[in-house]
Amino acid sequence: MATQPARGMRDFLPDDIRRREHVVRVIRDVYDRYGFEPLETPAVENIETLLGKYGDEGNKLIFKILKRGEHEATGQADLALRYDLTVPLARVAAEYQAELPKFFKRYQIQPVWRADRPARGRFREFYQCDIDAIGSTSLVVEAEMCAAASDVLTTLGFNDFTIRLNHRGLLAALLRRAGIPEAKHGPVLVELDKLDKVGEGIVRAAVAELLGSAAPSEEIMALFVRLTALPGDASRNDKVFGELRTFLGDQENQAVSDLAAILRLSASTSAAGRARIDPSLARGLSYYTGTIMEISVPDLAGSLGGGGRYDNLIGLFLGKEVPACGFSLGLERILVVMDERKMFPASVVGRNADVMVTIWDHAAAPDSLALAADLRRGRLRVDVYPEADKLGKQLKYASGRSIPFVTVVGDDEKAAGTVTVKDLRSGGQQAIARVSVTEYIRQKLDNAP
Amino acid sequence: MATQPARGMRDFLPDDIRRREHVVRVIRDVYDRYGFEPLETPAVENIETLLGKYGDEGNKLIFKILKRGEHEATGQADLALRYDLTVPLARVAAEYQAELPKFFKRYQIQPVWRADRPARGRFREFYQCDIDAIGSTSLVVEAEMCAAASDVLTTLGFNDFTIRLNHRGLLAALLRRAGIPEAKHGPVLVELDKLDKVGEGIVRAAVAELLGSAAPSEEIMALFVRLTALPGDASRNDKVFGELRTFLGDQENQAVSDLAAILRLSASTSAAGRARIDPSLARGLSYYTGTIMEISVPDLAGSLGGGGRYDNLIGLFLGKEVPACGFSLGLERILVVMDERKMFPASVVGRNADVMVTIWDHAAAPDSLALAADLRRGRLRVDVYPEADKLGKQLKYASGRSIPFVTVVGDDEKAAGTVTVKDLRSGGQQAIARVSVTEYIRQKLDNAP
Numbered sequence: 001m002a003t004q005p006a007r008g009m010r011d012f013l014p015d016d017i018r019r020r021e022h023v024v025r026v027i028r029d030v031y032d033r034y035g036f037e038p039l040e041t042p043a044v045e046n047i048e049t050l051l052g053k054y055g056d057e058g059n060k061l062i063f064k065i066l067k068r069g070e071h072e073a074t075g076q077a078d079l080a081l082r083y084d085l086t087v088p089l090a091r092v093a094a095e096y097q098a099e100l101p102k103f104f105k106r107y108q109i110q111p112v113w114r115a116d117r118p119a120r121g122r123f124r125e126f127y128q129c130d131i132d133a134i135g136s137t138s139l140v141v142e143a144e145m146c147a148a149a150s151d152v153l154t155t156l157g158f159n160d161f162t163i164r165l166n167h168r169g170l171l172a173a174l175l176r177r178a179g180i181p182e183a184k185h186g187p188v189l190v191e192l193d194k195l196d197k198v199g200e201g202i203v204r205a206a207v208a209e210l211l212g213s214a215a216p217s218e219e220i221m222a223l224f225v226r227l228t229a230l231p232g233d234a235s236r237n238d239k240v241f242g243e244l245r246t247f248l249g250d251q252e253n254q255a256v257s258d259l260a261a262i263l264r265l266s267a268s269t270s271a272a273g274r275a276r277i278d279p280s281l282a283r284g285l286s287y288y289t290g291t292i293m294e295i296s297v298p299d300l301a302g303s304l305g306g307g308g309r310y311d312n313l314i315g316l317f318l319g320k321e322v323p324a325c326g327f328s329l330g331l332e333r334i335l336v337v338m339d340e341r342k343m344f345p346a347s348v349v350g351r352n353a354d355v356m357v358t359i360w361d362h363a364a365a366p367d368s369l370a371l372a373a374d375l376r377r378g379r380l381r382v383d384v385y386p387e388a389d390k391l392g393k394q395l396k397y398a399s400g401r402s403i404p405f406v407t408v409v410g411d412d413e414k415a416a417g418t419v420t421v422k423d424l425r426s427g428g429q430q431a432i433a434r435v436s437v438t439e440y441i442r443q444k445l446d447n448a449p
Numbered sequence: 450m451a452t453q454p455a456r457g458m459r460d461f462l463p464d465d466i467r468r469r470e471h472v473v474r475v476i477r478d479v480y481d482r483y484g485f486e487p488l489e490t491p492a493v494e495n496i497e498t499l500l501g502k503y504g505d506e507g508n509k510l511i512f513k514i515l516k517r518g519e520h521e522a523t524g525q526a527d528l529a530l531r532y533d534l535t536v537p538l539a540r541v542a543a544e545y546q547a548e549l550p551k552f553f554k555r556y557q558i559q560p561v562w563r564a565d566r567p568a569r570g571r572f573r574e575f576y577q578c579d580i581d582a583i584g585s586t587s588l589v590v591e592a593e594m595c596a597a598a599s600d601v602l603t604t605l606g607f608n609d610f611t612i613r614l615n616h617r618g619l620l621a622a623l624l625r626r627a628g629i630p631e632a633k634h635g636p637v638l639v640e641l642d643k644l645d646k647v648g649e650g651i652v653r654a655a656v657a658e659l660l661g662s663a664a665p666s667e668e669i670m671a672l673f674v675r676l677t678a679l680p681g682d683a684s685r686n687d688k689v690f691g692e693l694r695t696f697l698g699d700q701e702n703q704a705v706s707d708l709a710a711i712l713r714l715s716a717s718t719s720a721a722g723r724a725r726i727d728p729s730l731a732r733g734l735s736y737y738t739g740t741i742m743e744i745s746v747p748d749l750a751g752s753l754g755g756g757g758r759y760d761n762l763i764g765l766f767l768g769k770e771v772p773a774c775g776f777s778l779g780l781e782r783i784l785v786v787m788d789e790r791k792m793f794p795a796s797v798v799g800r801n802a803d804v805m806v807t808i809w810d811h812a813a814a815p816d817s818l819a820l821a822a823d824l825r826r827g828r829l830r831v832d833v834y835p836e837a838d839k840l841g842k843q844l845k846y847a848s849g850r851s852i853p854f855v856t857v858v859g860d861d862e863k864a865a866g867t868v869t870v871k872d873l874r875s876g877g878q879q880a881i882a883r884v885s886v887t888e889y890i891r892q893k894l895d896n897a898p
Contacts, residue, residue, distance in 0.1 A: 035832030075524015383484030
């Protein structure tokens with residue numbers, strides 16, 4: 001019988017879970033401190049809730065669940081697996097409208113399922129870690145999200161990330177000012193976004209082809225080339241604003257003021273010095289209506305997270321427009337980079353117990369369980385070897401499992417009221433009074449390198 | 450557009466999640482201390498992995514996922530939603546055989562899906578919290594599981610639970626001794642299990658009908674009636690063993706010795722005084738092959754958890770028999786009872802933030818975010834009111850959300866380098882030096898009732 005997980009899905013063995021839990025714990029802890037509240041929704045939604053929300057391409061990637069019982073044979077689906085965390089949030093915002101606060105800030109850390117073709121780093125079941133704030137148009141919301149994401153990454157040990165900021169309104173204004181027809185905005189932006197990856201020549205040719213003539217794109221090409229060439233130092237954002245204002249002309253652009261306001265609001269938060277205005281950032285234009293944000297690190301082609309302001313989605317279920325802004329951390333990518341950079345603390349992985357209690361013989365088994373109970377009361381993680389095997393076999397097992405301490409209570413120890421504690425790392429051992437064992441092991445663990 | 454969750458599924462709002470997380474945190478913490486290791490498997494399995502593992506009734510309750518793309522129209526299913534945590538464990542034990550330790554002890558806390566008819570307390574998506582130990586026939590395994598479950602329940606505040614213990618071999622021996630044919634063992638046990646619920650008369654009639662004549666059941670009926678009548682004091686288990694030994698005759702029964710050994714092993718653990726030998730406990734006979742265990746409390750008809758030894762399931766995928774024993778805590782039922790008994794600490798629910806930072810006016814917004822950053826560095830949970838609304842409106846919002854403290858920095862406070870901290874519970878307020886605010890609020894919170 002086949003024993004692999006389903007295609008594109010993963011089993012998480014103990015050390016995988018410990019790494020994931022380490023990151024999730026930091027994320028939850030930071031989001032709690034930012035006043036976001038936990039929300040969870042079912043893995044399964046009514047199929048109508050999901051269909052039509054993710055475009056034609058998305059519809060195809062939704063896992064659909066067969067009707068049951070007599071309807072199974074019809075081949076019809078009435079349910080589907082959660083595809084993202086935003087549509088369920090919109091449904092929840094409508095369903096519990098009366099109970100939820102005016103400004104609803106929630107975090108949601110749950111898996112989603114997409115029938116994508118599996119590839120390196122792309123899975124059919126993966127976790128999303130979303131924060132969203134519903135109900136306010138204030139830019140304080142954006143600033144808080146940038147600060148929260150920075151706090152998460154900084155706490156995890158990242159010190160080289162950049163928060164790229166842009167605004168849908170700025171993109172539209174720039175392209176309008178450059179004389180590019182509205183209908184071409186999307187495709188042109190996709191090309192401009194590639195500037196720092198593929199270089200000026202290729203982008204210039206692609207834009208020219210899109211517009212049918214090179215003429216209207218020269219001005220905007222030149223702007224983006226200048227912006228890309230700006231040095232990445234502390235003065236960069238001011239220089240970008242200068243270029244933008246010059247390009248857009250005298251009239252102050254609201255999107256530019258909004259971006260400047262977010263930087264001002266962030267000045268005393270953990271996002272200070274991280275935020276970088278980047279007019280080339282596009283992030284799937286159809287969805288967002290205002291600010292867009294994305295976090296990148298030098299050694300990852302994609303982003304560690306991103307988000308933005310969207311004003312139409314929540315209203316889909318609520319029947320009225322509600323301002324909203326969201327940010328999603330890419331748990332799977334964060335894990336990949338942390339793994340490559342060896343950023344996990346030694347304490348996170350590779351140790352399932354602090355101490356293993358051996359069993360001297362059948363008659364002594366109840367004493368072993370009593371000792372284990374005492375050690376656990378002292379909050380130690382304790383494995384009990386289940387069988388009265390030869391001591392050497394028991395010790396070898398503990399050693400193979402990287403358990404640092406082993407207790408042995410033979411006839412001599414029992415008579416003397418002591419426990420022999422073996423330190424499998426140093427190879428040493430010491431007889432300790434029964435009442436002091438927990439304290440002894442605890443101290444040895446705390447002093448470990 | 451419909452906004453309810455799918456039939457039989459639930460949205461968990463913030464306070465629901467906080468209650469669930471409180472319980473899950475205790476469960477994980479205890480299981481970690483018992484040397485169980487975390488495992489997670491995908492929500493979706495290949496359909497062949499699940500079909501045929503849960504009987505005909507189970508097959509019908511499995512949610513099946515339509516093939517995708519061109520195959521969607523065929524109405525065929527190739528995937529299915531996880532139905533329990535044991536079959537995935539068996540698959541994992543086979544797939545990662547070489548990496549897993551000889552004695553693999555894992556816990557797994559994940560949702561499962563069953564297309565059951567929804568009813569009070571019965572959902573189509575619900576969490577299971579399973580521990581299983583693979584690879585040892587030692588009764589130390591059973592004793593550790595009873596102790597771990599007791600630790601979980603005791604830590605959660607339960608002080609009136611009973612761990613009912615029985616053994617498949619004991620049931621078989623009793624029925625054999627009473628002359629009941631093997632084929633009738635299952636149905637007769639189902640009836641005997643009802644003795645303390647429906648009374649002697651009804652059970653006697655049902656058993657007589659099953660056996661076609663009253664004769665072979667009298668002896669076993671009388672035994673069960675005597676057992677049910679035994680007082681629930683400390684001497685009960687010894688009296689039960691006495692009755693069993695008398696009934697079974699001179700030859701010592703292995704199942705009886707096993708049960709006695711589990712009690713001996715448990716004597717110094719948290720399960721001491723909780724375990725009660727109960728020969729009427731049946732627990733779905735087909736699955737288990739040895740010890741069976743179940744935890745009950747007086748005010749719940751069902752159980753808070755249960756498990757037992759099973760020797761055939763893991764081998765389904767591994768191709769060789771492997772001894773195994775498992776215990777599953779009923780998270781949903783634990784939550785129901787804790788809710789009814791009001792067992793959740795006040796700190797668990799109803800408060801999304803320790804303090805709300807107000808915004809005096811637009812110009813002061815960056816200062817508010819700076820103050821929030823300081824408070825968060827002090828590990829306080831801080832909400833920032835996002836807009837520069839009138840102060841009264843901001844205070845009313847905090848009060849409506851039960852946030853205990855609010856900070857205000859107006860022009861006077863700014864000039865004086867202070868922060869006004871309002872205690873919304875007492876109605877009092879105090880001007881505190883900016884540098885001391887975190888410490889001040891922290892102390893007030895720690896001293897709160």
